Each structure stands twice: as C-alpha cells, then as structure tokens.
Amino acid sequence: MPTDESKNISRSVEKCNGNCGGGGDDDVDKREYDNAVRYRDGAVKLRNPNLYLLDQDILYHLALGSGSHDLVEMFGDVKFVCMGGTPKRMEQFAYYIMQEIGHKLPCGTTLLDISQYSYRYSMFKVGPVLSISHGMGIPSVGILLHEVIKLMYHAKVRDPMFIRIGTCGGVGYEGGTVVITEEAVDGMLKPYHETPILGKIVRRPAKMDKQLTKDLIALAHPEDPYDTIVGKTMCTSDFYEGQGRLDGAFCDFSEQDKLDYLTKLQKAGVVNIEMESTAFAALTHHAGISAAIVCVTLLDRLKGDQVMAPKEVLDEWQMRPQKLVSRFITQYLQRKGRLSLEGHGSMCVKSPRRFKLVQQESQNCD
Ligand code: R2B
Numbered sequence: 001m002p003t004d005e006s007k008n009i010s011r012s013v014e015k016c017n018g019n020c021g022g023g024g025d026d027d028v029d030k031r032e033y034d035n036a037v038r039y040r041d042g043a044v045k046l047r048n049p050n051l052y053l054l055d056q057d058i059l060y061h062l063a064l065g066s067g068s069h070d071l072v073e074m075f076g077d078v079k080f081v082c083m084g085g086t087p088k089r090m091e092q093f094a095y096y097i098m099q100e101i102g103h104k105l106p107c108g109t110t111l112l113d114i115s116q117y118s119y120r121y122s123m124f125k126v127g128p129v130l131s132i133s134h135g136m137g138i139p140s141v142g143i144l145l146h147e148v149i150k151l152m153y154h155a156k157v158r159d160p161m162f163i164r165i166g167t168c169g170g171v172g173y174e175g176g177t178v179v180i181t182e183e184a185v186d187g188m189l190k191p192y193h194e195t196p197i198l199g200k201i202v203r204r205p206a207k208m209d210k211q212l213t214k215d216l217i218a219l220a221h222p223e224d225p226y227d228t229i230v231g232k233t234m235c236t237s238d239f240y241e242g243q244g245r246l247d248g249a250f251c252d253f254s255e256q257d258k259l260d261y262l263t264k265l266q267k268a269g270v271v272n273i274e275m276e277s278t279a280f281a282a283l284t285h286h287a288g289i290s291a292a293i294v295c296v297t298l299l300d301r302l303k304g305d306q307v308m309a310p311k312e313v314l315d316e317w318q319m320r321p322q323k324l325v326s327r328f329i330t331q332y333l334q335r336k337g338r339l340s341l342e343g344h345g346s347m348c349v350k351s352p353r354r355f356k357l358v359q360q361e362s363q364n365c366d
C-alpha cells in the first residue's frame with residue numbers, strides 16, 4: 001500500500017520534455033553540490049590534503065594506480081558510474097548499455113574486467129559508462145567509493161554522475177516494483193551515514209541529488225508493465241535480523257514484533273530496504289558528486305521473508321532499473337550529440353549469405 005510519502009508515479013508520469021538528463025557542462029547549476037568540493041570546471045576535488053603529497057596513489061581494491069596507469073587516458077571520458085551488487089549483473093549491464101548507446105568495440109576485442117586482478121570488485125568500461133560491482137553492505141560499497149572517487153580525481157573527470165542499480169525488499173510493494181530513492185535512512189530511521197573514525201562517530205548526511213532523482217523519475221514510462229515509485233530507502237547492516245526477518249540463524253522477536261516494525265517504517269515513508277544506500281548517498285554527497293539509487297524489489301516484506309521468485313523472473317525484474325538508467329544515459333548522450341549509433345571496428349556484416357559461406361568454409365578447415 002502506498003503511503004502519503006511515497007508516490008506511485010507509474011501511471012502519472014510527468015514527461016520530461018527534453019529538459020531532463022542533467023549534470024552536463026551546460027547545466028551544472030541545476031546540480032546540488034558544494035562548490036568547495038569541486039573545481040570550477042566540475043572536476044572532482046579531493047577533501048584530503050595528504051593525497052596531493054603522494055608520489056603515487058595505489059587504488060588497491062581496483063588493481064589500478066596513478067603511478068602505474070595513465071588514468072586520464074583510460075578514464076578521462078567517463079560520465080556515468082553505475083554500481084550494483086554482483087560482478088555478473090554489472091557485466092551484463094555493461095553489455096546492455098553498450099547496445100543501448102550504440103557503443104562499438106574494435107573488431108576482435110571484447111569487454112574486459114579492468115579490476116579482475118584485484119579479485120574484489122569487477123569493473124567494465126563502455127565509452128562514458130563505468131559499470132562496477134560493489135559487493136554487499138556498507139563496508140564494501142564504502143571502500144569502493146573511496147577508490148572510485150579518487151579515480152575520478154586522478155582521471156580529471158568532470159561532473160560525473162553515480163547511480164546505484166540494485167535489489168531490495170519492498171515495504172508494501174510487490175516483487176518487481178522499481179524504487180527510486182528520495183532519501184536514505186539508517187536502521188534507526190535517521191537520514192545519516194554514521195561511522196566511527198578515530199574513536200568518534202562521524203555523521204554525514206545521506207543526501208541524494210534531487211535533480212538527478214527527478215530526472216530519473218520522469219523517465220518511468222506509463223506503459224511500463226510494472227510500477228515505478230519513489231520514497232525513503234532504509235539501509236541496514238544485515239539482511240536477516242537487521243531487516244526484521246524471521247528466517248535467519250537467530251531470531252529473538254515475534255512475527256507480530258516484525259509486522260509492527262515494518263508498519264512503523266511504512267508510516268515513516270519507507271518504501272524499501274537494502275544495504276548500501278546511506279553510505280552511497282553520504283560519501284557521494286561528501287565528495288560533491290551527483291548520485292541516485294534505483295532498485296527493484298524482490299519481494300514484499302509485509303508478505304514474507306524468503307526470496308522465492310524463479311530465477312528467470314528475478315532476472316527480468318533486475319533488468320527494470322537497468323532500463324530506466326539506460327533511458328537516462330541514452331537521452332543524456334543524445335542531447336549532447338554523443339550517441340554513437342555509427343560505431344567503427346566491430347564485426348559488421350555486409351552480406352549475411354556470404355558471411356555464412358565464409359564461416360562454413362572456415363569451419364571445414366578445422
Ligand atoms: C540488496 O541485496 C543484497 C542482499 O541480498 C544487498 O547488497 C542489497 O543491498
């Protein structure tokens with residue numbers, strides 16, 4: 001059941017009339033960020049003076065370094081940093097966005113996991129899009145964000161946009177619903193990311209970029225065969241007890257306690273629960289980077305705890321946030337005249353009949 005705070009926008013989408021998809025060089029003003037953490041040209045400025053003194057900066061968990069790699073050459077053209085939990089999903093997103101933006105790989109080449117030798121995260125680059133896996137939970141996404149934000153600085157990327165494409169549990173919304181985060185709150189319903197630093201709790205506001213969030217909302221199509229909603233996202237440090245599940249290895253509360261808690265969340269405007277949003281929102285905001293979160297619900301937590309949908313159904317549901325984000329990226333590039341539907345170098349078949357003959361010839365030589 002939608003609450004007052006959440007808005008079911010799937011049937012009453014305000015169409016974006018060529019105005020959405022911001023964040024570029026000419027619409028920097030619309031973005032909500034602190035000038036103190038950006039250079040005037042939009043490049044990411046680091047809030048850590050120690051880094052300016054380093055001879056080289058090793059981005060250990062990405063298997064990259066400012067001394068070993070030409071990071072400007074490799075990543076200088078990045079505009080969108082998309083992150084999601086698993087390496088497989090982010091590889092699949094890379095192939096999907098490649099097709100959607102018409103990015104062509106040179107003939108005989110394939111996408112490579114740039115961070116494969118870190119054995120921690122996976123990273124794929126498709127033109128202006130980076131697709132990176134962040135693993136599960138705040139510590140994992142936090143470490144990655146430190147390194148990717150530094151990567152943006154070393155690569156001199158201007159006005160990057162970070163978007164998390166994830167999964168979550170719905171609070172009153174059935175599986176397959178797309179949820180855009182309006183505000184991230186922690187397990188105590190506070191809109192902060194709190195972390196101990198040198199023995200003190202440091203609290204940072206978990207703010208999303210309002211304009212980017214609006215731009216994404218505007219791209220939900222009324223004809224999408226599922227709902228796209230917007231509301232508060234609760235971020236927990238655990239999947240089981242932390243999310244009020246009855247099916248963990250331990251459970252010291254009753255089913256009624258669980259339902260009372262979820263109902264309280266619902267009344268507070270929480271529409272979904274996941275495990276990275278507060279850190280994602282707070283660290284990007286602290287770095288002055290525009291960020292948004294789009295998730296798909298895997299179940300309605302008011303109705304159960306176990307994820308029971310068949311694999312094919314889950315796979316289709318997980319495409320939904322990707323489709324929305326892809327619409328945004330495609331529209332942005334189109335507006336900038338950078339949609340490359342005429343790529344060069346990839347396999348390009350002129351005559352399918354002759355192509356087949358050549359293939360058969362080659363196979364006969366085996
Ligand atoms: C959603 O799904 C994962 C837990 O299954 C976690 O990373 C999250 O936020």
Ligand code: URA
Nearest residue numbers: 167168169273274275
């Ligand atoms: N991810 C979560 O963190 N919770 C869920 O219920 C489903 C996916």
